Amino acid sequence: MNFITLAIKNLLRRKIRTTLTILSVAIAISILFSLVAFNRGYEKEMKKELQYLGYHILVVPKGCPYEAASLVLHGGKFPRYLKDEYVEEMRAVEGVKETARLFMDSETDSLLKETKIYFGIDEDYLRFKTRWKFKEGGFFTDDHSVVIGLYVSETKKLKLGDKTRAFGEDFTVSGILEQTGDQDDGFYFLPIKTSTRVSGKEGLLVAVAIKVEDLSRIEQIAEKLRAAETDMNVVSMKEVTGAIMGLVSSTRVLIYAVVLIAILISAVGVLNTILMSVFERTREIGMMKAVGSSRMDIFRLIWYETFIVCLTGGLVGSFLAVAGSSGIEKFIKKLMPYAPGGQLISADLLVIIVSVLFAVIMGILAGIYPAYRASNLMPIEAIRTE
Amino acid sequence: MTKELFTLEGITRIYKRGNEEIKGVDGLTLKIDKGEYISILGPSGAGKTTFLNMLGCIDSPTSGKLIFYPDNGEMIELTRMKENKLDEFRRENIGFVFADFFLLHSLTATENVELPLIFSSGKKVEDGYSKKVLEMVGLGHRLTHKPLQLSGGEMQRVAVARSMVNQPKVLLADEPTANLDTGNSEVIFNLFEELNSMGMTVVVATHAEELAKRARRIIFLQDGKIVEDKGGK
Structure with missing residues (x-):
């Protein structure tokens, strides 16, 4: 047995709670994945369309x-x-x-x-x-x-x-x-x-x-x-491209704000779950200290648990988003009939890496406080806790 | 090589409960030699658990000195040690057995015994050592059983095996038979005797006077003070 196995076994003790927490991370990550992939895909397709147009100048009404x-x-x-x-x-x-x-x-x-x-x-x-x-x-x-x-x-x-x-x-x-x-x-x-x-x-x-x-x-x-x-406007396609890409960039900021809120909510959920589990296991942590674990050992154990939850959530979320991308794309195209053609959700490896990385960072950050709390428990006080 | 293992000089532990101050132990002064088998007797609230907690360094005294003598002839004042060093001290020298067993229900008997070995700089022991220890406490047939599949006596034997796996110098047992019937209590005390005969220092706090009498030295505590030290020097 090693630390990772112990962390996994600890998480499996409360299967429903762990599953729900993983699910909350997975949802946040799939939102991140879908929006980032959509933003990338939309930008790519838009650029492609502009390139294929063949116009140099477009004269439009005032x-x-x-x-x-x-x-x-x-x-x-x-x-x-x-x-x-x-x-x-x-x-x-x-x-x-x-x-x-x-x-x-x-x-x-x-x-x-x-x-x-x-x-x-x-x-x-x-x-x-x-x-x-x-x-x-x-x-x-x-x-x-x-x-x-x-x-x-x-x-x-x-x-x-x-x-x-x-x-x-x-x-x-x-x-x-x-x-x-x-x-x-x-x-x-x-x-x-x-x-x-x-x-x-x-x-x-x-x-x-x-x-x-x-x-x-x-x-x-x-x-x-x-x-x-x-009574007409003359726009060069260079200007159009710049303006549309400017709009896409502004949308991107909005998208990232939404994603950030979703991730923040999920991170607070993870923190709450792990903290609750630390409170419930206070006596157990006291026992571990009594049998020789150091502060760092306890910190690592709790931190690994958070990390595993977030990493699993990240992988599940990315998988769900990839699996559902064609459905999401159809839905978006129905909502936005004037959206560019082609593949609107660009689910490439980079997006997967970014999404999983976000989940990992979320795990690292959300785990710090519960791990710190657990590691600072005094063995005698922990053992005495009812 | 000195035969002393611990020296306690005026160890006092005061707990605060609101504005009230309660003395868990009050000016304990005694020596414990290597290889001793000591029972701590006394009514509830006499300070038995506090005494064991001081020896095991999971609680620190409010005043007094606690000195430990390792085999290399050094003299270590535990009361001046930093927390990380105390963790290390516990890991290397102390085995704890609690009344409530404190087994992790998600782990098998073997995994529970292995627990102290996974902590950083845990002692390197041969592969399968935890199984051997479980066999030694008579649980060779229960290696893969989880705590809830074991009887109370078996759970406490797993806890004893866990306390032994780091090959500590001292075994501290706090009311180890409080949740066991007579037969299982007997088995646990037999184990303590066996471990003591192998050279381990054993200190047991108990209410069970008959079982306590099996120790060569019996310390009676009352109101945090030693009122009698039978077999002590």
Whole structure:
């Protein structure tokens, strides 16, 4: 027998209490794990999406440019619009290589509680989406064609030639995209003219995507575009990336605050359990001192017990979080239909290590006071305790 | 080599209960030689347990001197020793047996006996030594039994085996038969005699006068003072 075995046997004496304490640690750690993994996954996917966009500059209606840019990225209903005629002015700006009109609208089925996002595009858009490949079919064949993302095809069981309804009109699937790994997987792409018409927004756009000839002149070109019209915002994707990542960072602070509170509550629970067990075992500790254990021996024993509880809780919590990550991801995606596509929960080894490390640190800290209390018991007083 | 093991000079222990001061032992002065077998007799509250606690260094006197003489001829004043050194002293020299056995119910008989060996700088003993000690106290067939599967007498024998496993010089037993029937009490005292015959100093505090008489020296305590020391020098 050694110290670890003794600590484990001591913990097993009160199986229910130990299990509940481990569970409380496991819950705190699985919260930590899920939130950190989600934050990492979200950031990763967001960056990936921004890289895949292919835009250098996005021109959006007046208002919060980042809100508009985010809506373009993830879909949704726009509060304001741009006039179609601006596109020609933009094309005329020196340094602009390509432009693409973008329109977007969504339709929510309140019965099925699902939102369909329609993206109005024309052939110009294909020059931005060079990574697109068609799994089946191709681009629009007429003004009532629809190109769908792979996720839409799989979940809605839509095949080439099938009909789908949007804003009360029938559209025929002319192409199914291969998996893009971003939000495009979940979009319905409609011919821009038809989509503005069915939405009642003819001659309006939600954004204009721009590619520039020389990336080093992006800010100068953006300035020229800003000078061209006053009721629009010109944002470079560098700015969008920075702003979105800034938001992600702010969210991260909030997430860590929540995690910290969960861990703190759990640590107090562990401390309480171990302290209670020290009080209950006062006479036993007195006996151990009488048979020759030192203060350090008692400290180690109680500390090991706390450490084992927290380490086990950390491992169980991480396992639960990994096992349940796909379920959590589905849940998050249901709650946040405009979240980036791809894997939102990035449960890599680093997150596992960080979570278990947190549990271990929690064990180290939570164990100090009970261990100190136990080690300071005077043998005679401990033995006399009733 | 001196034959003395302990010298107590005016050992007094005062406990405070509210504003009241109670003397657990009052000016105890005596010598204990190596290999002695001593019974401490006296009514409840006479100071028997306090006396044993002083000898075993799990309590410290309010005043007086307690000196220990190890085999190397040195003289150690235990009353001036620091707590960590006292832990070490207890680990190496003292075996304790309590009325309540104090066995850990989650451990087997063997594991309970092994307990003092796992503490830091515990004595290095040969593998399987705890089993041998259990066999010596007649529990070779109960090695893997847990305390609740044992009788009271067997539990106390496990406690005696635990006190012996560090091969201490002194065995201190505080009312070791208080929770045992006559037959089991007899077995425990036989064990003490056997250990004493092997050279171990045995000091037993008891109410059982008949069993106490088996010791070569009997100290009577009353109100914390020695009122008679039969067989002492």
